[in-house]
Amino acid sequence: MFKSLAVPEFLAKIDQIKCIKCKRCIQNCGWSVYAWGGDKVLIDTFKCVKCLRCYHYCPEEAITIEDNPVKYRSNANWGFYNIRNIKRQAETGGIPLTGMGSDMPYPVLFDSLLIDACQVTNPSIDPLREPMELRTYLGKKPAKLEFENGPDGKPKLKTKMPPQIKLEAPFIFAPMSYGSISLNAQKTIAIAAKELGIVMNTGEGGLHEDIYPYRSNIIVQVASGRFGVNPDYLNAGVAVEIKIGQGAKPGIGGHLPGEKIPLDIAKTRMIPVGTDAISPAPQHDIYSIEDLRQLIFAIKEATNYTKPVSVKIAAVHNVAAIASGIVRAGADIVYIDGFRGGTGAAPSIIRDHLGIPIEHALAAVDERLRQEGIRNEASIIAAGGIRSCADAAKAIALGADAVALATSALITMGCTVCGKCYTGNCSWGITTQRPELTVRLDPEVYAERLINLIHAWSHELKEILGALGVNAIESLRGSRERLRGIGLDSQTLDILGVKPVGR
Amino acid sequence: MSHNFHKDISGCGLAGIINKDGKRISGSSISKSLCLMNDRGNGLGAGYAAYGIYPEYKELYAFHIMYDEPACQRDTEEYLKKNYRIEKKEPMPTAPVESITISPMIWRYFVKPLSEKAERDAADLRDDDFVVRTVMKINSEIGGAYVFSSGKNMGAFKGVGMPGEIARFFRIEEYEGYIWTGHTRFPTNTPGWWGGAHPFTLLDWSIVHNGEISSYGINKRYLEMYGYKLTLLTDTEVVTYLFDLLVRKHGLDVLTACTALASPFWKNIDDLQEDEKNAMTALRMVYASALMNGPFSILFGHSKGLVGFNDRIKLRPLVAATKGKTVYMASEESAIREICPSPEKIWAPRAGEPVIAELEG
Ligand code: SF4
Ligand code: SF4
Numbered sequence: 016m017f018k019s020l021a022v023p024e025f026l027a028k029i030d031q032i033k034c035i036k037c038k039r040c041i042q043n044c045g046w047s048v049y050a051w052g053g054d055k056v057l058i059d060t061f062k063c064v065k066c067l068r069c070y071h072y073c074p075e076e077a078i079t080i081e082d083n084p085v086k087y088r089s090n091a092n093w094g095f096y097n098i099r100n101i102k103r104q105a106e107t108g109g110i111p112l113t114g115m116g117s118d119m120p121y122p123v124l125f126d127s128l129l130i131d132a133c134q135v136t137n138p139s140i141d142p143l144r145e146p147m148e149l150r151t152y153l154g155k156k157p158a159k160l161e162f163e164n165g166p167d168g169k170p171k172l173k174t175k176m177p178p179q180i181k182l183e184a185p186f187i188f189a190p191m192s193y194g195s196i197s198l199n200a201q202k203t204i205a206i207a208a209k210e211l212g213i214v215m216n217t218g219e220g221g222l223h224e225d226i227y228p229y230r231s232n233i234i235v236q237v238a239s240g241r242f243g244v245n246p247d248y249l250n251a252g253v254a255v256e257i258k259i260g261q262g263a264k265p266g267i268g269g270h271l272p273g274e275k276i277p278l279d280i281a282k283t284r285m286i287p288v289g290t291d292a293i294s295p296a297p298q299h300d301i302y303s304i305e306d307l308r309q310l311i312f313a314i315k316e317a318t319n320y321t322k323p324v325s326v327k328i329a330a331v332h333n334v335a336a337i338a339s340g341i342v343r344a345g346a347d348i349v350y351i352d353g354f355r356g357g358t359g360a361a362p363s364i365i366r367d368h369l370g371i372p373i374e375h376a377l378a379a380v381d382e383r384l385r386q387e388g389i390r391n392e393a394s395i396i397a398a399g400g401i402r403s404c405a406d407a408a409k410a411i412a413l414g415a416d417a418v419a420l421a422t423s424a425l426i427t428m429g430c431t432v433c434g435k436c437y438t439g440n441c442s443w444g445i446t447t448q449r450p451e452l453t454v455r456l457d458p459e460v461y462a463e464r465l466i467n468l469i470h471a472w473s474h475e476l477k478e479i480l481g482a483l484g485v486n487a488i489e490s491l492r493g494s495r496e497r498l499r500g501i502g503l504d505s506q507t508l509d510i511l512g513v514k515p516v517g518r
Numbered sequence: 519m520s521h522n523f524h525k526d527i528s529g530c531g532l533a534g535i536i537n538k539d540g541k542r543i544s545g546s547s548i549s550k551s552l553c554l555m556n557d558r559g560n561g562l563g564a565g566y567a568a569y570g571i572y573p574e575y576k577e578l579y580a581f582h583i584m585y586d587e588p589a590c591q592r593d594t595e596e597y598l599k600k601n602y603r604i605e606k607k608e609p610m611p612t613a614p615v616e617s618i619t620i621s622p623m624i625w626r627y628f629v630k631p632l633s634e635k636a637e638r639d640a641a642d643l644r645d646d647d648f649v650v651r652t653v654m655k656i657n658s659e660i661g662g663a664y665v666f667s668s669g670k671n672m673g674a675f676k677g678v679g680m681p682g683e684i685a686r687f688f689r690i691e692e693y694e695g696y697i698w699t700g701h702t703r704f705p706t707n708t709p710g711w712w713g714g715a716h717p718f719t720l721l722d723w724s725i726v727h728n729g730e731i732s733s734y735g736i737n738k739r740y741l742e743m744y745g746y747k748l749t750l751l752t753d754t755e756v757v758t759y760l761f762d763l764l765v766r767k768h769g770l771d772v773l774t775a776c777t778a779l780a781s782p783f784w785k786n787i788d789d790l791q792e793d794e795k796n797a798m799t800a801l802r803m804v805y806a807s808a809l810m811n812g813p814f815s816i817l818f819g820h821s822k823g824l825v826g827f828n829d830r831i832k833l834r835p836l837v838a839a840t841k842g843k844t845v846y847m848a849s850e851e852s853a854i855r856e857i858c859p860s861p862e863k864i865w866a867p868r869a870g871e872p873v874i875a876e877l878e879g
Contacts, residue, residue, distance in 0.1 A: 137730035137812050138833055145831055146783050152803045159768035160804050162797060169794040170774060176800050385743045391804070484732035484813075486831065487781075489806035496735025 021102045022095075025063040026081045029056055033077035040069040040078060045442035045452050046435075064435040068442030100363070113363040114436030114446065115422060116263060116355045116400060123355075124374035124500075124507070125406045129516060131497040133484035140486050142477035148487040149473055151417055153254075153394040154179035154323040155347040177347060178323050180234070180254050183212030184473045185411060185488055189352075189398050189421035190236050190256065190327070192220025194271050194280050194292065195359035195436075196425075197453040200445045204424060205229035206462035211469050216419075219258055219269075219294060221283040222251055234325065237314065239268055240294035242284035249317050254348070256325040257310060259298065262356030262399035265329030265370045269294035269360070275439055275448060308344035315345070323347035330354055330376030330399065331369075335383035342384060342393045350419065351376050353399025357422045359446055360437030373399045374413065378511045381414025381493060390493075404475035413511065414493045427464040428456060530716070530728040531558030533848040534699040534817040535857075536824040536875045541843070542570050545690030547857045548698040552681040554856045555849060558728075559702030563715030564684040565676025567667075567724035567819055568695035575628040576671040578605055579649055584622040584712055586662035591623065594656055594663045601652065602629040615687045618679050622664075622712050626673075646721055646766070653720060658747045664713040669722030672821065676701075676715035684715075696877070697824050699817045701726035714750065718758045722821045725761070727754040728849060729814025729834045740807035753814070760808055761818060772818075772825055776872040778805035780830045817847055823876035832869035839864035845875040 027048050029040070034056065041049040046062045049069070063080060070078045087098045100111050133139040140147070155177040165171035188204045195218060202225060208215040209232045216234040217226070221243020226233065233252035237244050249255055260266065271292035281288040301307050311324050325348035326341045328334070338349050353373025358366065377397045384390040397410040398419035407418045422432060429443035436446035444456035480486060483497055491497065499516040500508045508515055533551040537543065545568060552564070572580055581598075585591045598604060610624035631645045643651065653665045667674035672695075675688035681702045685691065701716035717724040731737060731753040738748050738756060744767070746759045757779075764775040778801050787798045802809075813833030818825040826847035828836050839846045839854045839861035846854040851864060867873050 133732065137732050140831070146785065148784055150784050156804045156806075158804075159770075160800055161769070162771075162774060165793045167791070167793075169791070170797045171793045172797040172800050174800070176796075176803070179803065385739060388743050390743060484730075485811035487806075487809060487811060489802075489809055490733035490736060490811035492736060493739055493807065494733060494735035496738070 019061060019102075019106060021099050021106070022085055022087070023061045023063070023083050025060065025065045026083050027058050027060045027063045027069070028079045028081065029058065030077040030079070031055065033075045035075055037074060039072050039074065043068045043072045043442060045440035045447060045449070046438070064433045064438075065431070066433040066435070066442045067431050068429070110362045110364065112360050112437045113366055113434055114358060114360055114438075115432050115434040116357045117367045118434065119367045121355075121372065123400070124372060124503070124511070125400070125402075125409050127501050127503050128374075128409045128511075128513065129499050129501055130405075130408060130412070130479060130483070131499070132482040137484045139484050140481045142474075142481040145481075145486060147477040147480055149184040149476060151182045151185040151488060152179040153182065153348050153396070153416055155393055156391045158391055178254075178321055180214060180323060180348075181212070182214065182417060184469065184476070185415075185417040186211075186407065186469055186472065187213055187234075187396065187417055187419050188215035188424055189356075189419035190216035190218035190234075190258065191359070191421055192218030192236075192242075193223050193226075193283050194220040194275070194448070196446055197444055197448060197456060198223055198225060198279070199453050199456040199458050200425070200428060201226060202458035203428060203456065203461045203465060205232065206458055207424075207465035207469065208232040210462070210466050213469070214253060216256060217252070220280070221285060222248055223279070223283045227251065236327075237310075238294055239296070239298040240284075240292060242286065242292060245285075246317055249314060250322070252322070254323045254325055255314050255318060256327055256348075256350065257298075257307070257314070258327045259301070259307075260327070260329035260331075260352070261358060262329045262352030262354050262370055262373070263358035263366045264361040265331050265354070265365075266296060267362070267365055268296040277448060280448065304340045304344055307341065311345045325350050325396070327352060330371045330373055332371060334371070334376045335379040338380040339383050339387055339389070342389050346393055348394045348396060349380065350396040350398065351380060353377075353397070356399025358436075373397050373410070375507075375510055377410060377415055378413050382512055404472040404479070407472065408476055408479045408491065409498060411488065411492050412494055412498050414495075416492060423468065424465055427468050428461045530704055530726075531555035531702045531849045531853070532700065532716075532726045532728050532815065532817055533853050534697070534726070534819065534824050534826065534846070536697045536845050536877075537843055538845065538875060538878050539843040540570070540696045540877055540879075542694035542696050543698070545685065545693050545695070545698060548700045549681060549685035549690060551848060551853045551857045552700040552702055554853050555702060556680060558704060558849060559680060560704045561678075561680045562705045562710060563676070563678055563703030564681040564701060565674060565715045565717055565726075566685065566688070566690055566698065566700045567672065567674045567717040567719060567726070568690070568693050569672040569697040569722070569819060569821055570695045571673055571693040572628070572671045575605065578628040578630050579668055579670055580673050581627040581629060581665055582610065582624065582667035582673055582675070583627065583656070584624050584664050584666060586622055588623070590660055590662035591625065593660050597652075597656065597660075598627065598629065601648075602631055604629050611689055611692075612687050613689050615679070615683050617683055618677070618687055621677060621687070649721060650762070654747050658749045666713055667719050669719060669724075669821070672719075672722050672724070674717045674719045674724060676717065677712045678710055678715065697819050699724060699726045699819050699824070714752065716754055717819075718750075718752075718754045720758050720762050721766070723758055723761050723766075724819040725754055725758045726817045727757055727814060729753065729816070729829065730812050731756060731810050731814060732812030733810060734812075736807050737810065757810065757814075757816060757818075760810070764805070764808065772820075772823070772874060773872060774801070776825060776827050776874075777801060778808055779810045780827060780870040780872075781805075781809055782870060783830070815849065823874065825872050825874050826867065827872035828867060828869055830870040835866075837864065837866050838873045843878070845873070847873060
């Protein structure tokens with residue numbers, strides 16, 4: 016084997032004068048960059064992914080991780096990664112994999128949208144003095160209600176309400192399976208979801224018994240692999256989600272190799288230890304919208320019509336028509352995952368080139384459902400690239416009922432978005448199953464940080480609502496009049512349904 | 519592009535009177551009450567709605583229509599003739615007012631949708647629905663024609679001017695009604711258009727409104743989903759149509775509709791008894807996009823009563839008073855005392871709690 020000709024991306028360096036040879040870096044790096052050479056720490060910088068675990072855990076601040084200044088000769092057409100990927104493919108013949116959402120410089124429309132505020136004619140509201148409501152219910156809503164007079168003379172509901180998911184704030188944690196993330200990471204999220212009065216999603220990996228106590232804050236997922244799916248599982252959470260696609264890898268399935276299937280994961284997924292866990296690209300019983308309808312109703316039957324059924328799709332070109340079909344097929348929630356959404360593992364070629372951004376997809380779906388008069392029939396969850404409360408507020412104004420968060424949740428656990436989740440070596444114990452790494456992630460400790468994040472975003476959202484002069488989240492939801500586009504062409508403005516700034 | 523509108527912003531004063539025993543009074547008192555609040559308007563719009571004014575035509579829809587020019591009148595009447603029996607047609611009686619130098623042509627028609635339903639445009643609609651469609655059609659499709667009143671035994675009178683001037687122009691002291699509402703307007707941008715003054719009406723709903731609906735964007739999109747065409751770009755149009763949808767189309771009673779439009783806070787709902795809690799929770803979930811958020815006080819008139827209500831945290835004023843069988847509502851107490859110096863009871867209704875006064879019997 017010859018030395019790789021792919022230039023390393025990062026240079027891990029240790030200041031030998033500061034280094035006290037405690038070897039903590041050796042222990043902390045999940046990628047085995049460091050090794051003990053007898054008298055000093057040796058560095059294999061080719062392996063470094065810049066996750067910064069060693070940097071944070073070096074007691075002497077002796078470590079620096081630099082972007083490698085050595086690049087190929089600069090070329091406006093042949094970029095660094097074009098050349099590097101070819102070299103890697105020449106060496107392996109394989110499909111380069113990647114993790115997390117696309118890092119390509121596609122325009123982010125959230126950054127071209129500005130939110131309104133009140134002056135004089137309509138007063139702003141101070142969230143520190145006045146109630147400010149974020150509560151959100153996800154699920155099918157009847158178009159109208161009927162009441163009768165109760166025995167006490169008070170109104171009593173005659174219409175039967177379909178099942179709903181109650182959220183204390185319009186945030187949910189996006190599906191991440193046990194297998195793609197560690198059980199400790201899942202537990203962290205579960206604890207936070209419960210404490211916050213919101214929900215998490217098991218992803219397609221089944222439901223581990225340790226997560227059962229959080230079942231009133233859990234959406235269980237049914238994906239193409241059908242891992243861990245049985246009637247108990249379907250009834251375990253507050254809702255069931257059918258996963259058709261994922262923003263980062265629309266149209267393709269998943270593959271968890273057998274060596275990553277130890278006993279515990281095997282049990283949860285209900286497959287033999289050491290077998291490959293393969294999620295086929297399509298669900299093999301869904302080849303059309305009517306097949307989807309049958310699965311939706313099979314699940315509703317299995318859960319006795321007590322749980323909303325969500326359908327998760329990747330944002331693709333024709334997303335509005337697809338979403339409309341999904342709603343007509345009986346789904347209570349449509350979950351749209353934009354192409355910038357994260358993943359544990361996906362071929363770079365797919366992640367970086369397939370699908371469309373959540374902003375366009377969300378706007379198109381919300382508008383289509385309104386034109387067809389069925390917007391009340393399902394709630395919309397927007398996901399795939401929500402980086403801040405501002406993104407969340409803009410998504411809600413474009414029409415989302417709630418937004419789903421994954422990467423931001425992982426960042427609270429130490430993730431630096433290095434994008435190497437697919438290796439299973441995550442130094443932060445998140446996207447790995449290696450016990451010596453996962454043990455680092457104490458769910459109780461990290462749940463606190465995740466709770467802090469959602470509290471912070473909730474406060475920010477309340478400030479935004481107050482500035483807008485409204486005191487309930489439903490007055491922002493779909494209120495595109497409160498958004499303006501800056502520097503966007505008229506066609507994009509039309510798709511988003513917003514006016515340009517200054518109008 | 520449906521979203522490409524310029525929204526109208528305005529502040530205002532309003533007043534309303536209802537005689538619960540159905541006794542009809544002249545329009546002079548509402549006008550007097552309103553004139554006291556002249557500083558709440560700037561002369562760019564005032565108007566009145568009155569119920570019980572056309573007893574001799576009470577089975578017919580009274581259309582008040584303003585036209586910019588004769589061609590609009592011709593097109594409109596052509597459409598009306600095809601779909602309605604026109605019992606009576608006449609120019610609106612007006613009086614010259616010095617300060618009102620230009621006004622549109624204003625006509626009124628007493629009509630009934632043709633009974634041979636096959637003859638008219640939409641055969642399967644009930645009369646009320648057909649009238650709503652007619653109003654939407656004329657207002658959005660015939661440029662320069664605007665139906666500003668379409669109820670039975672009621673009418674709206676409005677234009678650009680101070681309340682006293684508009685009252686004299688329309689000679690409203692000559693009408694007698696059992697419910698009167700009035701409005702003086704302070705628009706912050708000036709379309710100076712007669713149709714933009716309040717009240718806004720649809721069938722026998724009439725709305726006068728002081729405020730700004732900060733949730734306008736979503737309220738509008740919600741209504742559009744149910745086929746309403748919002749052409750006027752004002753909050754008040756939204757309020758009118760929301761009432762139409764919730765009360766007439768969805769069959770909610772007025773109190774429930776008001777509760778949906780200015781809903782209680784979750785913390786209060788959570789404390790209710792089970793049945794009421796479920797009812798209120800469902801109401802908020804289902805009518806989330808109808809919630810009118812932002813500062814407002816509104817008087818909502820219909821043939822059987824008058825409702826006054828405020829936004830959920832009362833950011834605009836509303837005072838109510840009673841004397842005998844009469845209920846008064848206005849932006850300011852002084853406006854009530856101007857016409858009823860010693861009310862039996864006078865109070866400021868709480869945020870989100872409607873004052874509902876209905877005809878007796
Ligand atoms: S811990 Fe992370 S940053 Fe440090 S050497 Fe290893 S891979 Fe590089
Ligand atoms: S989860 Fe771990 S491997 Fe994945 S991006 Fe974050 S730090 Fe890197």
